[in-house]
Amino acid sequence: MPFTPFHFGPALLTGVLLFPFIDLVAIMVSSVILDIEPFLVLFLRLQAPLHGLSHTYLVATIVAILTAGVLWLLRTPITDIASMFGVTQEPSKQGIFLACLFGTYSHVLMDSFIYAEMNPFFPIVGNPFLGLVAVAVIYQFCLYSGIVGFLLYFIRFYIIGKRPGSDVVDPFQ
Numbered sequence: 056m057p058f059t060p061f062h063f064g065p066a067l068l069t070g071v072l073l074f075p076f077i078d079l080v081a082i083m084v085s086s087v088i089l090d091i092e093p094f095l096v097l098f099l100r101l102q103a104p105l106h107g108l109s110h111t112y113l114v115a116t117i118v119a120i121l122t123a124g125v126l127w128l129l130r131t132p133i134t135d136i137a138s139m140f141g142v143t144q145e146p147s148k149q150g151i152f153l154a155c156l157f158g159t160y161s162h163v164l165m166d167s168f169i170y171a172e173m174n175p176f177f178p179i180v181g182n183p184f185l186g187l188v189a190v191a192v193i194y195q196f197c198l199y200s201g202i203v204g205f206l207l208y209f210i211r212f213y214i215i216g217k218r219p220g221s222d223v224v225d226p227f228q
Contacts, residue, residue, distance in 0.1 A: 059090040061194065062162050064201025069157060071207045077154040078146055080137050081126050085158025088122055089115060104172040111177035115159035123148075123155040141212030168193050 066086035070079040092109035095101065108114045126133060130146040137144065144150075167175045167184035174180050 059087045059094075061197035061201075062086040062090070062158075062165070064197040064199070064204060065161055065165070066158055066204075067208060068200040068204030069161075070154065071204055071211060074211070075144055076150060077157065078126070078150040079142055079144060079154075080133050081123065081146075081151040081154035082158045084126065085119060085122050085155040086162055087158075088118060089159055089162045106166055106170045106173045108177065110163050110166055110170070110173050111175055112160065112163055113177055115163050116156070119152070119155040119159045122159075123152040126151050126155070165193055165197070 063083060063086060066082045070077065070082040089109045092107055093105045096103050096105050096107075109118065127146070127148055130151075134144070134146060163173075163175050164184070167173055167182055168186070168188040169190050171182060171185055173182045173185075175182060175184065
């Protein structure tokens with residue numbers, strides 16, 4: 056996606072729906088981290104494909120593993136920051152890793168429908184997903200899932216609350 060925040064929509068919706076089984080912060084971070092490559096290509100004016108190696112399942116797997124490791128090491132300060140946004144979650148290695156895999160893989164998949172220069176199954180050259188779903192549908196999916204994800208997030212973490220003493224039952228549990 057040329058505008059990385061679109062990837063937050065499906066990540067937020069999935070993270071809220073699968074909370075507490077996968078880590079909400081990890082899925083949000085991993086859903087956009089692959090766009091460091093296009094950012095660098097644009098910013099540094101590199102003569103390279105905008106969606107190159109980072110937009111392959113092979114590299115997405117490596118990035119997911121590395122991101123999960125970093126997020127695991129930083130889990131204490133991340134948990135403190137997340138709690139300021141109403142998210143109280145005890146991170147687990149499995150939850151962080153699954154979230155990172157989902158975030159990076161969904162990023163590659165969504166971009167695969169749009170960008171001809173991608174080779175998602177590198178070292179195999181070609182993009183079998185290109186054009187299977189209209190670009191507008193991908194953008195609408197990202198936008199609408201972001202809206203629904205934010206509404207569910209707001210309901211779950213601010214209206215229902217996960218705070219001690221809350222007598223409201225969380226229907227998501």
